[in-house]
């Protein structure tokens with residue numbers, strides 16, 4: 001079976017091509033999906049890539065969340081479809097409430113672009129099974145609205161249920177509560193994170209190299225073994 005991973009393009013998406021490439025490098029078929037379509041073309045998983053969809057107007061992700069395709073994504077994610085939101089994609093996922101919490105401007109009010117160290121805190125989601133629990137990885141981080149916040153009860157729940165999937169190491173680059181870089185839903189099929197694993201899939205890029213490839217090999221493993 002060849003796994004088909006859909007990659008959605010919204011107006012203002014930047015990282016769809018890199019994400020498609022990462023999917024192919026992992027050995028799956030990348031299927032481009034357009035925000036205005038409702039049809040997911042029978043993909044086995046979906047990635048919402050990074051960028052500035054709708055120019056980040058109102059709030060990052062707030063408009064894309066109402067794209068026709070998101071109606072289908074929300075419905076199918078609730079039924080178990082694996083969905084990964086990277087950066088702007090994570091912002092869209094919080095706006096849909098498939099993932100709890102919200103992203104605010106970085107606490108220093110500057111755009112940030114850096115090589116970021118992370119710890120994989122949950123290697124049991126659809127997108128992380130190819131990592132070791134506690135593994136440390138380097139992945140590029142580039143955003144303005146990267147400060148993860150949630151109310152105390154939600155944070156306590158995320159921590160208690162092991163749903164903090166990634167934590168920033170060494171430096172908290174944006175003031176995210178509990179150093180949270182990424183989270184998962186309770187079922188483990190919906191994952192969102194601010195750093196960009198699709199930009200760390202080649203040894204050529206130096207630090208981190210292929211550390212991000214595990215997201216895309218994880219989903220392939222998960223689908224092929226399903």
Ligand SMILES: NC(=O)CC[C@H](N)C(=O)O
Pocket residue numbers: 049050051052053056060086087088089142143144145146
């Ligand atoms: N790299 C990105 O996906 C950017 C995310 C988002 N628009 C921000 O700046 O916060």
